[in-house]
Structures are given as structure tokens and as C-alpha cells.
Amino acid sequence: MTSPEPFVLVERPRPHVALVTLNRPERMNSMAFDVMVPLRDVLNELTYDNEVRVVVLTGAGRGFSSGADHKSAGSVPHVTGLTRPTFGLRSMEVLDDVILALRKMHQPVIAAVNGAAIGGGLCLTLAADIRIASADAYFRAAGINNGLTASELGLSYLLPRAIGSSRAFEIMLTGRDVDAEEAERIGLVSRQVPAEQLLDACYDLAERIAGFSRPGTELTKRTLWSGLDAGSLEAHMQAEGLGQLYVRLLTQNFEEAVAARKERRAPRFTDDK
Template sequence: MSAREQFVLVDRPRPHVALVTLNRPERMNSMAFDVMLPLRDALRALTHDNDVRAVVLTGAGRGFSSGADHKSAGSVPHVDGLTRPTFGLRSMEVLDDVILGMRKMHQPVIAAVNGAAIGGGLCLALAADIRVAAADAYFRAAGINNGLTASELGLSYLLPRAIGSSRAFEIMLTGRDVSAEEAERIGLVSRRVSPGELLDTCYDIAERIAAFSRPGTELTKRTLWSGLDAGSLEAHMQAEGLGQLYVRLLTSNFEEAVAARKENRPAVFTDDK
């Protein structure tokens, strides 16, 4: 097993159920490319595994996924010789592939949110078909706290469809934390359970789904998402990503946010490079 493959584990805890675990707990399963590339590949393999009827996605340790890795982003393939803006576009495509890949999987995907789901980690949870949260989990749209936009990886598309526009606007524009209790109340997750019950609860849901007709579940998943899609998620993600890159590359706000956290002071955003 390569170093990258160790960051994403695939198990079969029950018949016809696959468990995918983000396995970099020391970094709270942040979305470094060394984690996202094997995740993308694992999901691609599972969608074509006809023995698997439902997939559970979770994180090792105390975090589901803490979003972007600000210390060790990892390496992106096929980018030699690219300028910084084009490198950014190619990097964005890797992450887009994960979100879109979850939507396109034949099997329903259940997010077992065991801890923090921050920024891109919140997007990852929202890309799942069903979300179940441990009682100590929490959610945050973190981009706005980092001097960037809160819109990334489909978040401004998926969150309003999950909880309604007013709540989504407030959560994304304030960057505040949403507890598991609130997440259950507003429909961000379908259930809140004790941490010790989380995986078994998700396995029970997965087994119930697996007992039904395969084309029935596949077509139900497709029609549910198509009914929610007023436009194209893929096109929306491209617009989101370009906006995020614009702010990231043309201002020093992100660097200021990182420095302020290290220095334990409020960030001062100036909106210039």
C-alpha cells in the first residue's frame, strides 16, 4: 500500500456495504491532495463494484474533514510547467471530481459525520445523499473566515437546497459553527446520534437500502438529485471556483488569515496584494 493509499481506507463492515474512511487523523482528515486523490480513486472503484449497494463515508479520529490543508497541501499530478493560475485551475478540478463523483455514484452515499466538517469538509458531507452526525460533530463554512469567499466546491449550490436560502446565507456569511443539534433541527443532517452509535446507525441505513431493488435505488437517487437541480451543479462549481481563485490570487487576505491565527489576533483584511 502506498503512502497515499493509507490515507483512505476501504472496508466491508456488512454485506453489500462499503465503509470509506479518511485516515489522516493527525491533520483532522484535511483535504490535502494526498488524501483527495486516493479518495477520488476509491469512489471510482466502488461505483463499479456491483457487490456494493451503499457506501458510508467517515473520518478517522475527531474530525470528519477540516477542509483545506494550510500546512501540507500535497502534490497534484500532471502540473509540471504550469503557471500559478493554471495550477490553481487544475487543482480545483481534482477536488471538483470528488464532489461530482459522489453525486454520480450508482450507490447512495451516507456521510457519517464523526466530528468537525469545516469548509471543504462541509462540502464533502453535503455531496453525500444522506448525512448522520455524531452528537459532538459540528459544521462550518470556513472560507469567509479566511478572507476568501464561503462559496467553494458546490457549497453555495448545495447548502441552500439542504436547509433553505436564509439559513444558508446566514451560515455562509457569518462563518459561525453549526452544532449537531442545530444541524438536525434545520435539516442539515437527518439524524443526530451518540458517537458510539454513529457507524452502526449508518450501517443499518445502508443495509435497509441494500435490501431494495438495485435499479429502484439507483433511479431514486438520480431523480431526487435531478429534482433539486434547477441548473447544472458542475457549471455552478466552475463559477464558484473561479471566484475563489480570484480572491485567493489577487489579494493577500488568505495569508493574513493564516498569520493572524498563528499570532492569536484578529485578521485585518485589506483586499489588495
């Protein structure tokens, strides 16, 4: 008997670029544990794959991810013998780990939002570093529509930082849809592109990022996220300064950039002296 196709696919469409695809299109790539556990494991593996400089995350079929699967949630690992409250806590921990894995990846992550990003699916996009949407994409903070809170998986933390507090309050408290055009206008995504151009647009962006210094991109990602978390400007500026000194003193990439501009050529960055 042929084994079923995995719920998470990993491809290498271009050098130094990994494409991770949620592959349960018949359920709009909902966040069943049978999908989220392998996604967590794939992300934890890719972060240490030094051939990969940028990760692109997308969904198969017509949806990015429709959030919680209310019909077939799948199996949660390591919960045998637990009572219902503790089972719930462990279940949420698995999903939390996916969001944190995206944020902690050494590589920048681009969310190629090809369709619906609902509830937890919206959270997945917000945990990525960059979001590019197809014209068919739309976003919804769905918890409020289901008699729950709209706050889940970091949404009430990440969304205000992405689009501002007033817009985040409105979207989360009304449960309305945000289409790709509005998402671009309010800064929820960097831009929208025609559906057939979505992956190539993400790959082109990934290749540009991959052409820069590895420690430069890794530290830029870290300081951007730490800036969103920072308790004070002064503390954040110190972290920025240390990162800049690290790259400046331990690589020759600055000198290479200066030489390349002088010689009117593309720089050839390396990660060591």
C-alpha cells in the same frame, strides 16, 4: 521499510456495504491532495463494484474533515510545467472531481459525520445523499473566516437546497459553527446519534436501503438529485415517470412487493425479470 498506512481506507463492515474512511487523523482529515486524489480514485472504483449497494463515508479520529490543509497541501498530479494560474485551475478541478464523484455514484452515499466538517469538509458531507451526525459533530463554512468567499466546491449551490436560502446565507456569511443539535433541527443532517452508535446507525440504514431493488434505489437517487437541478416541474415529472416505467416494466419487483405484503413476508427483490 514498512509503507505508511494509506490516507483512504476501504472496508466491508457488512454485506453490500463499503466503509470509506479518510485516514489522516493527525491533520483532522484535511483535504490535502494526497488524500483527495486517492479518495477520488476509490469512489470511481467503488461505483462499478456491483457487490456494493451503499457507501458510508467517514473520517478517522475526532474529525470528519477540516477542509483545506494550509500547512501540507500535498502534490497535485499532472501539473509539471504549468504557470501558477493554470496550476490553481487544475488543483480546483481535482477537488471538484471528488464532489462530482460522490454525486454520480451509482450507490447511495451516507456521510457518517463523526466530528468537525469545516469548509471543504462541509462540502463533502453535502455531496453525500444522506448525512448522519454524531453528537460531537459540527459544521462550518470557513472560507469567510479566512478572508475568502464561503463559496467553494458547490457549497453555495448545495447548502441552500439542503436547509433553505436564509439559513444558508446566514451560515455562509457569518462563518459560525453549527452543532449537531442545530444541524438536525434545520435539516442539515437526518439525525444525530451518540458518537459510539454512529457507524452502526449508518450500517443499519445502509442495510435497509440495500434490501430494496437496485434499479429502484439508483433511479430514486438520480431523480432526487435531478429534481434539485430541474428547471421546471414538468420536465422533472417526465424524468420521474420514465424511471418508474423502467423499473415497473423491466423487473418483477412490483409484483414481488405485492405478493410479499399479501403473504406477510419480507420481499425478495431482484434486478431482472
